[in-house]
Amino acid sequence: xxxxxxxxxxxxxxxxxxxxxxxxxxxxxxxxxxxxxxxxxxxxxxxxxxxxxxxxxxxxxxxxxxxxxxxxxxxxxxxxxxxxxxxxxxxxxxxxxxxxxxxxxxxxxxxxxxxxxxxxxxxxxxxxxxxxxxxxxxxxxxxxxxxxxxxxxxxxxxxxxxxxxxxxxxxxxxxxxxxxxxxxxxxxxxxxxx
Numbered sequence: 001x002x003x004x005x006x007x008x009x010x011x012x013x014x015x016x017x018x019x020x021x022x023x024x025x026x027x028x029x030x031x032x033x034x035x036x037x038x039x040x041x042x043x044x045x046x047x048x049x050x051x052x053x054x055x056x057x058x059x060x061x062x063x064x065x066x067x068x069x070x071x072x073x074x075x076x077x078x079x080x081x082x083x084x085x086x087x088x089x090x091x092x093x094x095x096x097x098x099x100x101x102x103x104x105x106x107x108x109x110x111x112x113x114x115x116x117x118x119x120x121x122x123x124x125x126x127x128x129x130x131x132x133x134x135x136x137x138x139x140x141x142x143x144x145x146x147x148x149x150x151x152x153x154x155x156x157x158x159x160x161x162x163x164x165x166x167x168x169x170x171x172x173x174x175x176x177x178x179x180x181x182x183x184x185x186x187x188x189x190x191x192x193x194x
Contacts, residue, residue, distance in 0.1 A: 001174045003027060004067035007038040008074035008085030015107040015144040016073040018152040019137065019162070023071050023105070026166040030176060037063050039088045047087040057091055064092060069101045069173040072125075076108035076116045076138075081124075089124055097130035101173030103165060104136035107144060114138045132172060137165050 005020045017038075024034050037060055039047075046054030052061070064070065074081040102125050106117050117136035125133050143158040154162070170176040 001032075001068040002066060003032055003034045003069045003071065003174070004063055005034050005036045006064075006070060006072045006085075007036070007040070008072060008082045008088070010040050010082060010084045012038070012040065013152070014075060015139065015141060015152065016075050016105060018144050018154070019105040019107065019139060020071065020073045022154060022159070022162050023103070023166055023169075026162065027170075030170055032170075032174065032176075035063060035067065039084050042088065047084065047091070050087075050091060052091045057088075060088070061092055061096065064096055067100065069103070069169065070097065070130075071103045071105065071169070072121070073105040073107075074121065076106050076113040079113055079116050080120045081106065081116060086124075089128065092128060094127070095129045097125060097128040099129075099131050101132045101134065101169070102130045103134045103169050103173070105139075105165075106136065107139045107141065109141050111138075111140055134165065134168055134172065137161050 005024060007014070007017050007020055009016045027034055039060070042056045042060055043054055045051070046057050051057060072085070074085045104117050104121050104125065106121070108114070108116070117138055121136070122133055139158050143155045145153050145155070147153050
């Protein structure tokens with residue numbers, strides 16, 4: 001199974017990219033290989049002019065097509081996902097996410113924009129025929145803090161929510177065994193007495 005991480009921020013570095021990096025690190029612990037797509041690196045004129053036939057847009061659309069699981073991260077501006085993500089999603093075919101599991105991630109300045117995941121991004125992902133859209137993870141700027149040395153740090157509660165989201169992604173999207181609880185036991189090994 002292949003996982004594509006889509007960075008929908010127009011800037012680098014970004015807090016939403018930090019969330020993607022955290023998901024990638026958690027998936028690496030499970031030996032899951034990820035591919036990455038930074039929309040800001042696509043040809044801007046092709047995105048803005050709706051040139052779906054442009055080579056960079058076609059290559060990005062092919063990455064989406066090949067992936068079984070998509071993780072999308074975006075900053076939230078004015079209660080909506082980023083414009084650069086919007087123009088990219090608009091260029092994808094109507095069934096671009098058919099059969100795929102999607103984990104949406106977002107960052108914003110305050111908790112007031114938390115519903116942008118459910119009321120702005122989720123309908124677009126559904127219109128692109130995503131099979132299963134997992135509960136998203138939203139983080140405020142205060143939960144992804146820039147340290148004096150220039151690195152970002154995730155607060156513990158956000159880190160736990162990302163752990164839970166990746167666990168769900170692994171179970172429901174990648175069909176991997178859970179990393180907690182008991183190891184599965186084959187039925188023929190079960191012994192019981194009455």
